[in-house]
Amino acid sequence: MSIFIDKLFANTTRFIAFGILLLVAWIFSVLFEHSLESIKAFGFLFITEDKWAPNLEKFGALPAIYGSVISTFLAMILAVPLAIGIAIFLSEIAHAKLKGPIGVSIELLAAIPSVVYGMWGLFYFVPIIRDIFGGVGISMLSAGIVLSVMILPFMAAITRDAMNTTPDILKESAYALGGTKWDVVKDIIIPYAKAGIIGSFILALGRAIGETMAVTFVMGNVHKISTDLTQPATSIPVTLANEFAEADSALYYSSLFELSLLLLVVSFTIISVAKFYFLRRKRVI
């Protein structure tokens, strides 16, 4: 009897686990199937063409790709140094009494739903950007900043955890040679935790590139490539969120599916890189 239960349990869990694989393949195939029309119509031009004109049945994804890349890049540039600073403070500098409360509030910040960041960005942040940098406020720059605020707590928390894995005895060895706190952080902790830190950046990058709600509010959904960051722009998820409801032709509909397929492939690639190259911890002391 107990052998039967064991087998039943093993097979149920096996079924569920394989179900996940099936689900991924299924999502992928559905996206692909719906994209076919657009793929046939445009081929590679879909990613290189910068005109997105639904009324003319012309769909080029370049402005959305450009917007995704630039807003994510901006967010990373702003968030990476801050996240490293916060993590160093929390793991090495802060007094034990401070570490707890600050650490927990950072984790709470990471739990705020992205739509809240979007609303906060639109009503509070966009006017500030407009006053400082000009333009209408709803812009690539606002999107980058709101995104950076959104990924910052997540990055800081994981970076801190990675830094905390540095064995005390290793840090003590560097102090015992006459190292200062800064020497130990820069020469021992950061190199030791490097893989975990880069892994956290890549995970954050994955989140930022696929983020929809936080940027939909503040980006503007304008399909135009502009080097002026104070101009409205769009990204792949922003286009999807704004336009699905109004896709009135089969080709329009299919083009949106192809956009989401692109996003899926990019996100998969980023997460895979993070998983296989950086989040594999090997060193044990």
Next chain:
Amino acid sequence: MATIIEINKEKALEVKNFEFTYAGVDTPSVKKLSMPVAKHNITALIGPSGCGKTTLLRSFNRMHDLYPNNKYNGEIIFKDRNILTSKEDLIKLRIQIGMIFQKPTAFPMSIFDNVAYGLKLQGIKNRTELSGRVEKALKDAAIWNEVKDRLKHDANGLSGGQQQRLCIARAVAVEPEVLLFDEPTSALDPISTAGIEELIVELRERVSIIIVTHNMQQAARVSDYTGFMYLGELIELGKTEDMFVTPKERLTEEYITGKFG
């Protein structure tokens, strides 16, 4: 009452009425301890786990200061000054009093950079000076022949015994006056242990050494003086050859004959 031998030689360190209390604890872990440490000799500290020997060792380079609210009392005299005062420059102190840990602690960098690390911290940048001193340190630590062809390789690729000798090279590279060994062979196999012990004896020519060990045979093999600690107190300090043959204190005798441990 403790039996502590007079040492008429030059002293590297002198501990006077020293007490140490960990943060959040009421009773001191090291109590009213006084002892001399002879220059260019090896002093071993033995005693059962929790007797305070490592706590005492980590006070000599103020390692306890890395964690908040630990408390020192009394004096440790080094070069005519009490190193327990708040105005002591800990960076300089730790350059003069080096430390080797229980486990090999190779830094995540190349073999060369590991040994050069302490020198670079002192601002030495000249490549020829650096490589000269790294080579000398590696030779002093009897590991030069094994690593000279792979100085640029990751130090974590070395075996445990090699890594520990690398750590010793790293410590002697900055030319300290005192070296503290905290159970340096507890993570090593017997052959590596023998190598490290041999090395410690050779190093006596240049530095004064204090070694904490849970292994009485090791203390007997390498040291000139042995101190036996029990429950935070120094019970007896004497010449090693006398301590293991004719201990003066009953507790010492019981410990070295294995009646408790």
